[in-house]
Amino acid sequence: MALVVQKFGGTSMGSIERIKNAAARTIAAHAEGNRVVVIVSAMSGETDRLLKLARDVTSVPDAREMDALAATGEQVASALMAIAIHAQGHRARSYLGHQMRILTDSAFTKARIKAIDASRVVETLAGGEIVVVAGFQGVDEAGNITTLGRGGSDTSAVAIAAALGADVCEIFTDVDGVYTTDPNICPTARKIDRISYEEMLELASLGAKVLQIRSVEMAMKYGVPVHVRSSFSSSPGTLVTHEGDLEQVVVTGIAYDKGEARVMLVGVRDQPGVVAEIFTALAAHNVSVDMIIQNVSVDATALASAGGQGPHTDVTFTVAKNDLARVRDAIAEVGRKVGAGDVRYDEDIVKVSVVGLGMRSHAGVAAKMFRILAEHGINIQAISTSEIKVSCLVATKYTELAVRALHEGFELGGDQAATSK
Amino acid sequence: MALVVQKFGGTSMGSIERIKNAAARTIAAHAEGNRVVVIVSAMSGETDRLLKLARDVTSVPDAREMDALAATGEQVASALMAIAIHAQGHRARSYLGHQMRILTDSAFTKARIKAIDASRVVETLAGGEIVVVAGFQGVDEAGNITTLGRGGSDTSAVAIAAALGADVCEIFTDVDGVYTTDPNICPTARKIDRISYEEMLELASLGAKVLQIRSVEMAMKYGVPVHVRSSFSSSPGTLVTHEGDLEQVVVTGIAYDKGEARVMLVGVRDQPGVVAEIFTALAAHNVSVDMIIQNVSVDATALASAGGQGPHTDVTFTVAKNDLARVRDAIAEVGRKVGAGDVRYDEDIVKVSVVGLGMRSHAGVAAKMFRILAEHGINIQAISTSEIKVSCLVATKYTELAVRALHEGFELGGDQAATSK
Numbered sequence: 001m002a003l004v005v006q007k008f009g010g011t012s013m014g015s016i017e018r019i020k021n022a023a024a025r026t027i028a029a030h031a032e033g034n035r036v037v038v039i040v041s042a043m044s045g046e047t048d049r050l051l052k053l054a055r056d057v058t059s060v061p062d063a064r065e066m067d068a069l070a071a072t073g074e075q076v077a078s079a080l081m082a083i084a085i086h087a088q089g090h091r092a093r094s095y096l097g098h099q100m101r102i103l104t105d106s107a108f109t110k111a112r113i114k115a116i117d118a119s120r121v122v123e124t125l126a127g128g129e130i131v132v133v134a135g136f137q138g139v140d141e142a143g144n145i146t147t148l149g150r151g152g153s154d155t156s157a158v159a160i161a162a163a164l165g166a167d168v169c170e171i172f173t174d175v176d177g178v179y180t181t182d183p184n185i186c187p188t189a190r191k192i193d194r195i196s197y198e199e200m201l202e203l204a205s206l207g208a209k210v211l212q213i214r215s216v217e218m219a220m221k222y223g224v225p226v227h228v229r230s231s232f233s234s235s236p237g238t239l240v241t242h243e244g245d246l247e248q249v250v251v252t253g254i255a256y257d258k259g260e261a262r263v264m265l266v267g268v269r270d271q272p273g274v275v276a277e278i279f280t281a282l283a284a285h286n287v288s289v290d291m292i293i294q295n296v297s298v299d300a301t302a303l304a305s306a307g308g309q310g311p312h313t314d315v316t317f318t319v320a321k322n323d324l325a326r327v328r329d330a331i332a333e334v335g336r337k338v339g340a341g342d343v344r345y346d347e348d349i350v351k352v353s354v355v356g357l358g359m360r361s362h363a364g365v366a367a368k369m370f371r372i373l374a375e376h377g378i379n380i381q382a383i384s385t386s387e388i389k390v391s392c393l394v395a396t397k398y399t400e401l402a403v404r405a406l407h408e409g410f411e412l413g414g415d416q417a418a419t420s421k
Numbered sequence: 422m423a424l425v426v427q428k429f430g431g432t433s434m435g436s437i438e439r440i441k442n443a444a445a446r447t448i449a450a451h452a453e454g455n456r457v458v459v460i461v462s463a464m465s466g467e468t469d470r471l472l473k474l475a476r477d478v479t480s481v482p483d484a485r486e487m488d489a490l491a492a493t494g495e496q497v498a499s500a501l502m503a504i505a506i507h508a509q510g511h512r513a514r515s516y517l518g519h520q521m522r523i524l525t526d527s528a529f530t531k532a533r534i535k536a537i538d539a540s541r542v543v544e545t546l547a548g549g550e551i552v553v554v555a556g557f558q559g560v561d562e563a564g565n566i567t568t569l570g571r572g573g574s575d576t577s578a579v580a581i582a583a584a585l586g587a588d589v590c591e592i593f594t595d596v597d598g599v600y601t602t603d604p605n606i607c608p609t610a611r612k613i614d615r616i617s618y619e620e621m622l623e624l625a626s627l628g629a630k631v632l633q634i635r636s637v638e639m640a641m642k643y644g645v646p647v648h649v650r651s652s653f654s655s656s657p658g659t660l661v662t663h664e665g666d667l668e669q670v671v672v673t674g675i676a677y678d679k680g681e682a683r684v685m686l687v688g689v690r691d692q693p694g695v696v697a698e699i700f701t702a703l704a705a706h707n708v709s710v711d712m713i714i715q716n717v718s719v720d721a722t723a724l725a726s727a728g729g730q731g732p733h734t735d736v737t738f739t740v741a742k743n744d745l746a747r748v749r750d751a752i753a754e755v756g757r758k759v760g761a762g763d764v765r766y767d768e769d770i771v772k773v774s775v776v777g778l779g780m781r782s783h784a785g786v787a788a789k790m791f792r793i794l795a796e797h798g799i800n801i802q803a804i805s806t807s808e809i810k811v812s813c814l815v816a817t818k819y820t821e822l823a824v825r826a827l828h829e830g831f832e833l834g835g836d837q838a839a840t841s842k
Binding site for chain 1: 440481489499566
């Protein structure tokens, strides 16, 4: 008898009809002889409604109270899910974060799970009932309600699957799996049947919004097989699993992310320790940096001999556009400290990335990527690489062109056009 | 330093503006040097919205899950209240039923409080914070969320005031106190400054909707002074207290209740034990009965000698109109068992009552009531009395006439017309 964890997101819980539909899928899994635990998100729109109520009171609501407020969204959803399962003639029991109990630290609005007590769930499953768990929420040592941050229900689901030793964690969502790239941009995008945790992690952090990054990290750590699939179809989706289970291909997918802005500190003193000074200072201001590129300053010696001020260089990095307003002053301050002549910002950029486990053993992926972009007349502004991905910053206007050219160049397309909802 | 418990009902929490207003009143009490605990109801309309969601799933939702669902209304309200207090520069901390902890039995949707652990509240108050408690909810021994039934936040407030030994429990509502009668019917109705628990209990059970009956019973049992007052004005309202504190008047108020229907079992066997048989059977069917009148059957002997079937009588009682559809079959069955020739129903009735502690020492209140009604041509269909009230059933059309005549006859009117919102 397998143990199946299912997670239904906000869209899958978006109306009473959809909740009934989700309940029917859960019952079907139960009827096939599985023990079933369902994790639910708040009905779509509900979390935003609750946050708006708080913001109507004040622009900076107390974090502890925000969590008590926001957690009601999943509480409502879990109760309705249990009611819907009952109404279809099966037994179910809902558990909240503090009932189950999902112990977290006390970092309100972005708490991390420390431990899960699965004993009540195991007992309820043994009694033949379906267990419904409110996602996104936990409880700290002092009994305060905590939440795990946006998309936290994915993390709840994987953590519970890990704690129970579940055979699979099914993530039901409004797309039917993970694609080789965004089907809205590239009609030949193909659903990926199986993908490694590492690749999924890169795709998630590069803008593919199917799974929350933290949940993929956790699934990888505990070896939980994650099955991303559609709530509106019974076809299999994408299985996220260990690489050992996979037939290796060189490139798995193309991702893009419009969420970053490029910052360039021009004419920084080119001395040992200056770059460390810059990023230590930014970290102290809580500025989260992604790509970092120190440009080669070919004429440093020339400058030095001309101005007598020693060699200079340019330091480029990217930060989240959302953070830019908040961190501009901190960046300017750091720039002054390291003698930057100017600080330049560019928000009109997109990061296009090629991801694939096979890169580790196949040379030439980066070179091929640069060649494809060049052939299409796309200028690369910055490059960053990891073991299994290559990312290039290009002007935003090239987004669709770059994604399609790379998707075709690495031969990722299916025979038929992608179908996604 | 006094300890003040304040309770804000759904109307007082009906919008963000009103929540801010309630927070300001709480802060004012705190600024006067009191320790303050606030109990909140769900924002008006929210409980109905939640119940509708469940009813959209099924007409008979699971009771345990209904409570988990309904409790979110007060959870949202308590978080928003704490946020609003913070936003006005003061410290506050919200507690849910399971956090505080308010231990109840496991009778979902109508649980009763068994014990309250006030230690966390006492500690938080000692730290100079305002405590906000979600009303209406508790937790059972197994950690399940329970609710106390409609209007249960009044009961939460009084129970918490009792557990803390509060100096007063202020009930903020949308009227400015308890009136001698309904000001909508009788413009000369006067706000009562002080009233006894016993009188308040009679008025509440007779249709005055200012306080929930259970909360008055609890206040009486633990001697909690209850101050019913308006959220929209700073004038004092009505203090509900021990009779010893009161200047005794003969009649305190006139109440009416259109919620009952009259049932008459005609021609029941007039034997010892028959009435007991009727009401035991009705209780077994969970039929809650209010007034009971056994009519004098003057011609019982005549009937007996004529038909040879022994003496007969008529038994009249009232049940809640809301229950009538549910209990009709049970009543018919009981009627057949006791040989009733016919069962007659009358929903076109109102119960008008005169309430006052002074009745215990002043004879003639009932006689005066009957005389006043007779003078206005109002036929009395049934009478029921207790130590401190006399109730008469009359046709619904006489409601306003009867209430005004009794209010005037017992000289309850103020000099000026009543003002109420």
